[in-house]
Amino acid sequence: MKSVIGFIVLFSFQFAYTQSVKITGKIKSGTNVENIHVINKTAQKFTITNASGEFIIPARLNDTLRFSSVxxxxxxxxxxxxxxxxxxxxxxxxxxxxxxxxxxxxKILTGDLSSDIGTVKGETPINFYDVGIPGYTGKIATQSERRLAEAGEFKPKMLLGALTGSIPLNPILNGISGRTKMLKKRVKHERNEALITKLRQEFSESLFSIYPLSEEFRADFFYFCEMDENFYQTCNGKSDLEVLEFLKHKLKQYKANQQED
Structure with a gap:
């Protein structure tokens, strides 16, 4: 009888120890509490906080939750x-x-004109708001984007301009020479590089808390992610959870490639 009771007690303790429950949490901080990464390192689960700093994540006794944000x-x-x-x-x-x-x-003047000119105060220049004229307020294009816009893109319908004598030469010449193609690749590379730098800064702690990777391979891993043809479409403007899922998938591929090598 004692052995049966002991077995029941042991089974109950084991069940309580291994049972996973949904933990409802709340983050308190003097700064923004939205989009904080909450990682269950033991169970390899993750979520993010809402605008109020609240989250729900499954956990068991003695699991470790890690909280990470920039x-x-x-x-x-x-x-x-x-x-x-x-x-x-x-x-x-x-x-x-x-x-x-x-x-x-x-002001501290050194006598070096190239240095001192930056310390001289001047009146704020007049902008288009001051004189009441419309102006561009959108994202400023990079040098490569401006060059691509100037090069233009050849389209077959442009050839119809030959009938009226208004055929645009720049897009045709740049298309034939390959300059437009080269500029497109450069713009894409700069765009991807900026995004992967941002992701590396924001997601390294969270990702490698769940799926460890040696420090010496991390830069190479993010370059591996950037080379994915769907990288920008998959990660740009997406939620943290979607980005983490993509990085997790790519990390499994990366580790599999390492084992093959």
């Missing part, structure tokens, strides 16, 4: 029996403090 210091929280019982957790995150460069107040 604005906050990294923090790990161990899932205790108290958290399992209440199914709630409140986490206070400490804001990262970035040291600012030394600021000098007032």
């Amino acid at each position: 604005q906050h210091k990294l923090k790990d929280v161990l899932i205790t029996q108290e958290i399992i019982t209440s199914k709630t957790v409140t986490v206070i995150l400490e804001e990262k403090i970035n040291a600012l460069n030394q600021v000098t107040v007032g």
Whole structure:
């Protein structure tokens, strides 16, 4: 009889230990609490916080939750029996403090014209708002994007212009010489490079907390992601969860390639 009771107690303890429950959490911080990455390192699950800093994530006793964001210091929280019982957790995150460069107040002239010209105060230049005329307020194009726009893109219907004597020569000549194609590749590369740099900064801690990768291979891994033909369409403007899923998929591919090599 004692052995049966002991077995039941042991089974109950084992069940409670391995049972996964949904933990409802709340982030508190003096700064923005939206889009903070919440990672269950033990179960390899992740989610993000909403605008109020709230989240829901499955966890078991003794799992470790990691909280990561660009604005906050990294923090790990161990899932205790108290958290399992209440199914709630409140986490206070400490804001990262970035040291600012030394600021000098007032003019200091060195005698070097190229240096001193930057310290001279002048009147704010008049812009199109001041004189009441319309102006462009959208995203400023890069040098490569401007060059591509100037080169134009050849379209067969342009040849119809020969009938009226108004055929545009730039798009045709640039298309034949391959300059337009070269500029398109350059614009695409610069666009992808800017996005992968942003993702590397924002997602490295979260991704490698769940799926470890040696520091020496991380730069190569992100280059591997950038080379995916669907990289920009899959990651640009997407939610953090969608981006993490893409990076997780690519990391599995990358590790498989390493094993083959």
